Amino acid sequence: MATSAYTTPAARPRVLRTPAPATLEAEDVSAWFAAHKVLDRVSLTMPARQVTALIGPSGCGKSTFLRILNRMHELIGSAALAGRVLLDGEDIYDRGRRITHARRSIGMVFQKPNPFPAMSLYDNVLAGLKLNAIKATRAGKDDLVEECLTKAGLWKEVKDRLRQPGGALSGGQQQRLCIARSLAVRPRVLLMDEPCSALDPTSTRRIEETIDELKDEVTIVIVTHNMQQAARVSDTCAFFLASHGTPGVIVEHGPTDMMFNAPEDPRTSDYVNGRFG
Template sequence: MTMLLPAVEETASIEARAVSAWFGERKVLDRVSLMMPARSVTALIGPSGCGKSTFLRILNRMHELVPSATLAGEVRLGGDDIYDSSWKLTDARRHIGMVFQKPNPFPAMSIFDNVTAGLKLTGTKVRSSEKDDLVAECLVKAGLWKEVRDRLRQPGGALSGGQQQRLCIARALAVRPKVLLMDEPCSALDPTSTRRIEQTIEDLSGEVTIVIVTHNMQQAQRVSARCAFFLAEEGAPGGIVEEGPTETIFGAPRDERTADYVHGRFG
């Protein structure tokens, strides 16, 4: 495998430093700083419209693709600023994968080709002889191998919604990212599929840094080691009210607004 990429340690934390974001003249995030530790799950919680998904997209340079979108601050992966001129957009995509709210496999493409699709998109070279093992490895990690191993050449679009989401996770893992971002990955899934995705997150957390946006407070408690509570006061941009160990955020939060949110009194 040959890759010309910025050097990043094998497992890496990702850190936002004083990140602000705008859409045109409208400021949507104000000086957000957050350390998301390596090989751990950090959950971003908060009501709709407080900037969680925007923040997540800033972490792998998707924000800059929106017309009129601007930002300030730094995002550091293992100490390197991913917005530095030495980083190409494909470098960020290679190191920082993304799984979206709605499963988005390539429907006409086979399960096998869906898993390997990210290799082309990021310019990652893998020998043909290694692709079978890579696909199997990623499908195992995504908790999907046993269900699809006998139909790898069938279309990915024929899978159920939960299976499609796990296929998207396998596709993201194929380029061996250091960080995996997940934007409400279970919101469109049934309880059984949700539990399988959560088990996949748990299994992956020992080797990949995971950041997940979720509106499901029970899910945040189940899957994450740390939480950051985002809030946008009326007419103001979003920011972090409080962050820390998940058990503290839910059991003994310092800010009354955090307690109100996690206990369902608003949002």
Template sequence: MSLDLAEATRDPLTETLVLAGGLALPAERHAMQAKAVSAWFGTHKVLERVSLDVPAGKVTALIGPSGCGKSTFLRILNRMHELVPSAALAGEVLLDGEDIYDPGKRVTHARRNIGMVFQKPNPFPAMSIQDNVVAGLALTGVRVSSRARADLVEECLTRAGLWNEVKDRLRAPGGGLSGGQQQRLCIARSLAVRPRVLLMDEPCSALDPTSTRRVEETIAALKGDMTVVIVTHNMQQAARVSDRCAFFLAEAGTPGGIVEHGPTAAMFGDPQDQRTADYVNGRFG
């Protein structure tokens, strides 16, 4: 049986593709969409009309050499770019179809729905492990009972792959954990506010191989329940953890942009642009 997708229409209520013959297929949902996003720091333009669809429940890796705008783009996805006094941007960023930069949207709304894990672990060092996990609740105005709080701490530490290592010392300072444990604690802290999307900016760059493996296992466990976007310079990591990749590049002083994006297997096995092939195979960058 052949399916004519060219004549298919989308049912907006059920998010399916309806074929000419009446057969319905599930449509890929996009948790986030960037549309023609450009970015500046002062007069320096760092991104040029970047558009990217981020599928829901998948891991999308942003790859490319240093200085091509990957981390800037990631910060634009949860309104952190605007914290820089000289920063400016154009374009749209949609979360489930709604522009997070709409003047009627509060920045706390974006931060609650779109979590962020940074390159360097940043737990509150003097705060206990359990208090670190729930620290974001106060910032977003969420109140929970003591019982619910304990359950939430266990749930988030379990999902971050850390519960068995710290369950007997929850009142110990978060700053006393190893680097890899601190990074997973930061992941647990992000999960506590129930984000729909989790952004990760080189979360394993400062970690040893064992800690890296555990963070990657955490990413794999989160996939499906949430959308993950990760910036990484490690091509093996991108190939291991992601479902889709976007290759960023800035050439000869021009602003960064996306050369190519698509399923990870295709990006590594059969890229359509020679520059992508050269990068993923280590011939530059």
């Protein structure tokens, strides 16, 4: 492996300073699509250096909540929002706070891997730098690509074919490439919307290993319908539920072990044990 500025103190300077992981807090968040209310006064603290899993049946607002956390909800013309989202105490929705700043600090990995298919692996990793007008030397870019692919658990598999297109990778590799791309702009929080739902068990295991390795460097919030996965990868867990046409709410949240083994609400016990949903 080539010497990297990210592992050798005396080597070349980094492209970007690595910020500390942030605590993310939602305060009384409600959301609408036109007249349809999909979330009602959701409050949740997602601690720094932890993995928070959002669980619950389909249609209860988990993915909408995740998109609210990095200001993607407002891209929909009929969408509306109330409440606050705090990144280490600062509201990302404050007037004057640029949406690009929020999305750089709070990255997103989607359910379906979305690398730029005709762009090389190397350029895929660096795509966020261009979008955020971040300049770097060629040596700095080389180091950043190696570092991010290593963190995403992909470097050893692709280091000899960095100029091949991203669309040539398998589904699991493409998802890890998307994680590497998100990491390249140094987010403080990484949101993941069912990142393993379309992957085989081997790829799923690799993504879960990557999540575990990353949480000391970036706060992670993951939506998952896989209860075994939530139990394996998360430190804290929040159970969302919407019933009888009512908007989604958080029924219960807390340490994952308590949520799965000693929940306070019987609906939580029924859901994590597969009795509905």
